[in-house]
Amino acid sequence: MVPPTAHAPFAIRPARPDDAPALAALMDGIYAERRWFVGDVGPTAGELRRRLRALDPARLWFGVAVAPSGDGEALLGWLEARRFALPRLAHVASLTLAVAPEARRRGVGRSLLRAVEPWAARVGVVKLRLDVRASNAAALALYAAEGYVEEGRERRQIRDADGEDDNVVLAKFLD
Ligand SMILES: CC(C)(COP(=O)(O)OP(=O)(O)OC[C@H]1O[C@@H](n2cnc3c(N)ncnc32)[C@H](O)[C@@H]1OP(=O)(O)O)[C@@H](O)C(=O)NCCC(=O)NCCS
Numbered sequence: 251m252v253p254p255t256a257h258a259p260f261a262i263r264p265a266r267p268d269d270a271p272a273l274a275a276l277m278d279g280i281y282a283e284r285r286w287f288v289g290d291v292g293p294t295a296g297e298l299r300r301r302l303r304a305l306d307p308a309r310l311w312f313g314v315a316v317a318p319s320g321d322g323e324a325l326l327g328w329l330e331a332r333r334f335a336l337p338r339l340a341h342v343a344s345l346t347l348a349v350a351p352e353a354r355r356r357g358v359g360r361s362l363l364r365a366v367e368p369w370a371a372r373v374g375v376v377k378l379r380l381d382v383r384a385s386n387a388a389a390l391a392l393y394a395a396e397g398y399v400e401e402g403r404e405r406r407q408i409r410d411a412d413g414e415d416d417n418v419v420l421a422k423f424l425d
Contacts, residue, residue: 260326260358262365265312270299272325273314280348286386287348288408309333311369315349315358326353329362333375343370345380347389354388363396367424376425383408384416398422 277292311331316323327349349358398420407417
């Protein structure tokens with residue numbers, strides 16, 4: 251995949267099953283940074299393809315940011331918003347977001363976060379929530395700028411070679 255140029259335009263669209271290989275490669279790169287997520291490895295391309303084929307649009311929004319690259323597209327980032335299944339929690343969706351290192355600070359994360367809101371309104375989700383490591387200053391700055399507020403903090407929840415980190419729970423109400 252050709253890396254996007256610094257000023258390449260990008261668009262947000264729903265992920266498709268044929269994005270799976272590029273998405274798996276993007277996720278691998280971000281997991282390899284080992285600083286943002288709690289797990290060490292992302293899903294395989296096969297797992298992603300199956301998940302995207304079976305996607306229920308009333309339950310899951312899976313958006314990708316793409317930029318023109320050669321004859322095709324480069325994947326710059328993704329956002330997954332998953333509604334809770336239990337009826338008493340079905341107005342809440344949990345988010346996962348990441349942007350490729352070379353595409354950060356160009357508004358991709360902000361655009362993905364904004365793009366999920368029309369889906370939320372359509373399906374009746376009024377609360378978006380997520381977990382973020384307390385050491386993740388970039389993500390905390392983005393979420394604060396987009397109206398997410400801290401709901402709680404699990405202290406010393408994450409432990410790795412770099413030491414301990416809190417898990418911060420953030421949320422935004424849309425109603
Ligand atoms: C956090 C992350 C998604 C932000 O995405 P991004 O596309 O780089 O962010 P944007 O360019 O949309 O930034 C929007 C705003 O967020 C804030 N922000 C983003 N990155 C920042 C940084 N490194 N330092 C300070 N503020 C930052 C700024 O307010 C920025 O607005 P500005 O550029 O006009 O000042 C991206 O850094 C990333 O993927 N990090 C690794 C994975 C990760 O942390 N995922 C989230 C886990 S909860």
